[in-house]
């Protein structure tokens with residue numbers, strides 16, 4: 572039974588949409604569920620930076636939670652971990668600079684999160700992405716048993732866009748209505764993009780960029796890419812071509828992923 576729901580925004584301090592949703596939005600009155608809003612990284616929000624010392628959304632792994640650390644986000648993760656433990660469901664709000672549209676990201680395969688995501692996606696027209704692991708550490712979603720992330724774009728870091736704000740609220744309301752109605756168990760098979768790999772930018776031996784996303788690929792999130800397709804444009808004006816198997820490109824040119832060595836993610840289309 573899902574009763575206590577946490578809505579977190581500003582896990583990344585320069586993603587203003589989620590931060591302002593938790594600061595300004597008044598949740599509708601529900602009879603069976605209780606919604607609590609949490610500004611996840613107030614210090615980074617104030618500084619309008621993604622993070623102060625380290626990505627908060629990679630700071631929830633056991634090692635970070637048990638370490639006495641000087642890293643601000645590790646300490647913040649401990650606070651959030653303690654606070655969020657008593658909640659049944661977490662909705663975490665993010666934005667992306669990539670042309671993703673409205674998406675619901677699943678970071679676990681548990682039945683309840685999946686069922687809520689499917690029903691809310693059908694209701695709101697959002698696409699579903701499944702992103703089960705990241706090498707750097709655990710997402711904030713790992714704190715509660717059930718969760719979804721709402722990720723909407725494109726919008727610049729440090730910028731509010733009314734369309735993106737409204738679209739985020741549409742998906743958030745669809746998730747809350749789904750949970751309140753408890754009528755999410757049988758929504759039938761729904762399309763989902765499962766991330767399985769990453770492609771980094773061309774770089775020199777020092778890690779410096781040697782090219783950009785190819786103009787033909789910019790903005791083409793959710794489109795299939797085929798072997799031989801142009802994916803990067805070198806600073807020498809030569810094109811670099813894709814060398815892998817057919818896949819769907821997601822988070823193309825996401826600003827925050829340059830430091831993570833991700834030019835775009837590779838996904839396969841599945842049904843869940």
Ligand SMILES: [Zn+2]
Pocket residue numbers: 582583586664665666
């Ligand atoms: Zn984010």
